[in-house]
Amino acid sequence: MKFKLKISLCLFLALPLSVIAQNKYPFQNTKLDFKKRVDDLVSRMTLEEKVGQMLNAAPAIPRLGIPAYDWWNEVLHGVARTPFKVTVYPQAIGMAATFDKQSLFKMADYSASEGRAINNKAIEMGRSGDRYVGLTYWTPNINIFRDPRWGRGQETYGEDPYLTSVMGASFVKGLQGDDPKYLKAAACAKHYAVHSGPEPDRHVFNAEVSKYDLWDTYLPAFRKLVVESKVEGVMCAYNAFQTQPCCGSDLLMVDILRKQWNFTGYVTSDCWGIDDFFKNHKTHKDAASASADAVLHGTDVECGTDAYKSLVKAVKEGKLLESQIDVSVKRLFMTRFKLGMFDPKEMVKYAQTSSSVLESDEHKAHSLKMARQSIVMLKNKNNTLPLSKSVKKIVVLGPNADNPIAILGNYNGTPSVLKTVLQGIKEKLPNANVVYEKAINFTNDTLLAYRNYSNQCSFDGKQGFKAEYFANNELKGNPVSRQEQSLEHAWQEGQQVGEGIVARNFSARYTTNYLSDADGPVTFEIEGDDGYRFKVDGKEVINAWTRNRWGAQQYKLLAQKGKSYQIVLEYWQGDGKANIKLSAGNYQKTNFIALVERIKDADAIVYVGGISPQLEGEEMKVNFPGFSGGDRTSIMLPKVQTDLMKALHGTGKPVVFVMMTGSAIAIPWEAENIPAIVNCWYGGQSAGTAVADVLFGDYNPAGRLPVTFYASDSDLPNFSDYSMTGRTYRYFSGKPLYGFGYGLSYSSFKYEQLIMPAQIKGGARLNLSVAITNTSNITGEEVVQLYISNPNSKVKSPIKTLKGFERIVLKPGERKVLKFSLSPRELSFIKEDGVAQVIKGKLVISAGGSQPDEMNPTSGNLLKKTITIL
Template sequence: MTLDEKIGQMTLFTTDWGSTGPTIREGYQDDIRQGRCGALFNSHTTAFTRQLQEIAVKESRLHIPLIFGYDVIHGYKTIFPMPLAESCSWDLAAIENSASVAADEASAAGLHWTYAPMVDISREPRWGRVMEGAGEDTYLGSLIARARVRGFQGENFDHADKIIACIKHYAGYGAPIAGKDYNTVDMSERVFRDTYLPPYKAGVEAGAMSVMTSFNEYDGIPATANKFLLQTVLRNELGFKGFVVTDYTGINEMVNHGYARDLSHAGELAVNAGVDMDMQGAVFEQYLKNSVEGARVTEKTIDASVRRILEAKFALGLFKDPYRYCNAEREKTVIFSAANLEAARDMARKSIVLLKNEKSTLPLPKKMHSIALVGPLADAKSQMLGAWSGAGDGESCISVKEALTERAAKNGFKLNYVKGCEIEGDVTKGFTNAVMAARNSDVVIAVVGESKEMSGEASARSDLSLPGVQEQMIKELVATGTPVIVVLMNGRPLTIPWIAEHARAILEAWWLGTEAGPAIGDVLFGDYNPSAKLTMTFPRSMGQIPIYYNYKNTGRPYDPNSKWTSKYLDGPNAPLYPFGYGMSYSTFKYDSMQIARTEFSMKDSLLISVKVTNTSEKEGEEIVQLYVRDLVGSVTRPVKELKGFEKIKLPSGQQKIVNFKLTAKDLAFYTADMKFEAEPGKFWIMIGPDSEHLQKREVNLIK
């Protein structure tokens, strides 16, 4: 390979997507012919990818196949719930299957590589990209990272039905100051290692074949040129063997950071730090050859990067058959298959969190006289898919109105639909008809929330209340006296204290994807008993942000009876809804928490159990959660940390003993001398239905 051809393998460009489908400029086609481009993204459908692959294989000197990437974040065509919603299911098998279905469809459309999963832990709901992740908890986030990598990649690529996963954004991208996307991140190495690093580690251990660098800096150095992140930690400590790609123009942006003098310097910093592929910036293409000829980058460094990229292409089987992912017949049969749609509906139901259910308003009786359906999201098909829905088509989605119209015809109730207002803006003229519909109905279902454009990349919000006049409309609906059920559709936790107090019932439905309407209908009418629990804390007010369950205690912990403690003068410390919270149509009682012994050694395991009883008349599922607290450490420790959970199904009146096992490894952290180990001492072991309502026992860990 010539140096130009090697650099070409390290170059990733995007194609364009016009109103009539995918297009590519002639200049890009020439790049492929000349070997100046080794990968493309935003190219999909078997016809288009085959067209481009033929240029690479038939018209370039070395005939090296292209790799095609795409943002397959929560589905390809059959769109599943956004990742934050999926995480609320706490169902690792279902989450893995969601990624597997996405890979199945994407691979059928000629794709080899997805820019997912995003494994950034985030405690910052103002940040729009929380919708792409698994929430605020490191333990759960790590398990989900592993599940999603396994789902995308499977065991191997033998059947051309799996795609390469890309864990992103490495590293610390989920902690931007003030919640603004692309903003500076400032954290200690201890916080990085204890809180933010584990999900990346889990993704690497699961076999992820690529890693994407983040836009932010870490310890004053942009991640795209950070040798500590890319070499010390990723390569040497975690043992990552795959290739590293930048985010979109990440190399170029180091000039704006004030870290690189110019683009040539930026490229040298990136490649010498461990970046293998330049996404869209064209820095490697334009400047890297001169850097090698000027001895500022060694050809050995280039060779190592190219080898990693070619190894990925070999693993995909592209050298044996460059068109193995271009199967038009498979594309027709796999996409929107009945099995995929059913999986999407099941995942959507599992992701809906019941936040309130006063007077057992839900589930609704099958036989009703009339229902008022109001709100700007009740019949917004394109919004159901949510942000980062890629190749998803809003017209393929089933809205809440469509789903309830079908139920009305079957069950014999009248559906009074009124939009009422827009998502944004101050127009209230639709309130009159909405109020009239409420007065003439047995119950109101108000479907409100954010537009999909309000979350995702570059979508930070400084005010997390319902946008526009939606809350004002709900106040008028509540004033009619008709019970109001609020269905929220949003990409992040919102501040909804008034709604939480006055609505009769609240469903957090997030963005559920293609089968959103039927899934919501299933929960509203009791065909599915909700079991999801929050993976991000819901604040009462903006002033509480950032708010998360595993905070440090401080020297003056909260005391409601003392001013001189850590608290607000004008509001409570407690969140509106805590991490791990979610209701069911069933009720569960926790009792008889037992620990096998009160003292155990570093070499032992500790057995913990609790009896859970379904005290209701409905079969239901419960997510039993285990937390620990290290009471004294060489550095201060959080007030609680999730260390285990089990999702159980119990028939009415039945009980189950739920067992957990802890070892010293589960209690390890980065100590004062930065060793990852457990320290002897006292611990609280806590079990309950969420992070606030817990039973506890004390144990002693000895050497």
């Protein structure tokens, strides 16, 4: 009977609304405008139904023909976490490094198309209420990457408010589409507003900043997306601001967002953020008071928990009126109507998107293009790069050389095919001897030498594991069972695990008997996300049952030859990706001297290191040296990596350091001694191909740093201090290792003829132009950057600040003239009281391939002129 009921519900969700309710209500009349339809719909709902729609997992209302809908979806660099295969682009920080707003626009447009295809497919399958198949994406992350230690900085467009604003606006425009009536998808600006770590403190932290820093640094990108780009959604942050939780902030939510900026879209809490009101910030006594206050401040959706269910009680207790609930519910349905969810498919062109767009050739080609564009060449002494394709032997080393996790970043989808750097080099050099060794881990030189132990594992006389899967995360009930040869699984949320079981809130038990083939220790290593337990002969030897995202633990078994040991691994997953892997082997310390001896006859050495999303990210349980809770405690490259590169440098062979990272890394020794350094971020599914193209000269790099690469930890203020004093290129008075906007090319360029008026009236636009010539014999791309600085020390202002950029392609000898037009707002500075004002007097305008006073050797000269504003 339950099975039949489930089928009936699926059929109901898949039916067009016109069939379900037969157009008997005005809200189903497509000739009426959205406002009238929304008003009519909400007027027909009970209080309980309205409150249900304010949860991210909004239930169906069958009597009105309203299908279930989950607001929670992500599209940071391609559609994320979906069970379908999708195109994965470089991580957001890498896309920022392209300094190409058109490329980002196209990426967002393509991703929205894939999202539409997924949504259409989910509706056809009767799964429209599933998480990660909806059209409301909680992206982009436009927080300012003020401190390189923040693990989630990789999700942002860097440290500069102008770059973040422009790239964020391009993303919103691409994602939301250009239809005059319907949204292609709904973007959401997050995390509003003063939010950038530390991760372990984000649920309790209270941010205090001056009005100057608030309006000069933290708010410009949000203002741009809300006021000019008309972003559909905003997500308020976990932390408190001036003692009020951000989702209940008088200043941020009411005065600025709704009143000053006239934002009419929806606001969602960050997930589990409403619970923080009464559990962590302690500003409210219970769920009802917290929920009521959040709604009164304009937070329309609660994500993650169900504190908002208490809104029914809050209304009955007089904490807020039902009419105030109506305001939020109407905003939510207005977004859904604008997405075409209540109109016939033939009326909404986006609803007709075919699944053929998923991983289309055009999308995959653009992923490769952006991966290439994102690569920043930091050093190329004596033209070490490009390497010759005629090399006979090349050695590829390092923890990221063949690491698929690193290239995918976080908040990612899963592609059908991905290319690591090792794979990219092998494909580039089919006739060469490409030698690979991992050599070291990120933070130590003792590796687990894995062995194939599958032929030593059996259950009930069959090789492998008995696998039992449960449709809950507590190992309860009747499982789906099968025999599996090995234990290495990775599922996207919602993907099929077993019959009737999907990868969300499920658990598993794996049982086998391990027959030892030798006397001595064997180390079992478990990697799991979210939690696991490991038992040997009935004894629990590892308990990581509490949330253990990206955690890996080991157990050393002192085995006896011929003895059998029962092994049980229990695992659970909540939301997000599901990963469980059991490996076995013995630890071995890498002998650098022996390694160097093995590779000394190589023509070149490529070391692929840096860090990875296994170390930095959102609220992680990571405790390696230099890392804590997803953040970094030091920006220095882990010492073991520098030690290895010193040994490699001693061979006298050309050494290329390919660095993967989502944040700035201090590499003072490498910058001084390694001849070639290339930063490729987390480059997406085609990262390896893109790196190989750059290393061997098939692509001329032109990426630029969207963050400052400092020389050491001593350059950084206290992580928890949100004052911008001494932070980012705009306020850092020291000498960086590599500055914001820096990046080399195989070409060279010359700037000339910076043409602009000597003076303009206050409130007028400044129009100017500059000419750029490719002075080399190779076609190259250049990122032209425009900065202003205020020489009047009596007026508080940044040392220098970006106000324009353009990425262009120039053939050998080709000359182009670029025109820029700066608005009065772009010529303004923020006063101490937070008000923007055009500064009267002199301003210095500079144009070139880098910041003022930080010369880029391949970009040639830098031009400066002074203008007087009357």
